[in-house]
Amino acid sequence: MSDNNQEKSSFALIFANLLLRLWIALRLIGAGVDKFRAGAGDTATFNLENYKVKMGNIAKLTYEKGFLPKNLCELYAQPIGYILIIAGVWVLLGLFTELGLLAAGLTFLSLAVGLATLPDDTEVVLIGVHILIVAAALATNKANKISLDGLLFRKRNDD
Secondary structure, eight states: HHHHHHHHHHHHHHHHHHHHHHHHHHEEEEEEHHHTEEEEEGGGGEEEHHHHHHHHHHHHHHHHHHOHHHHHHHHHHHHHHHHHHHHHHHHHHHTTTHHHHOOOOOOOOHHHHHHTTOOOOOOOOOOHHHHHHHHHHTTTTGOOOOOHHHSOOOOOOOO
């Protein structure tokens, strides 16, 4: 392959990785912030009380409709909104990107565990798609140039 084709291929991988990371970050941050929301549009509010109510309802639905124990569902529901936001920001910034993507993938996998206990299989399949996107981001991570990792730890070509 010529140098020009290699540069085009590298350029494509750099932006493929960036787009995947941006999608993962958007999905995680959006899902996390939504846990603090009540209402919609102009009447939407974001606060800790909304979080407590929403996460209590999610935990209740999970243990009433699934087969996980109540205390486990409640314990998981308490930090998950924060975990979603932290993992999303971590992936967005791209510092220690592989670890951030692993955290994102494990976060999605943990959501899949609860969803897999529920009678509706559609949502757990969608989480599987998210995990595939994280896997694609990990597979293209060698081309991770547009991130804090890319800026801070870039290998300089002294040719």
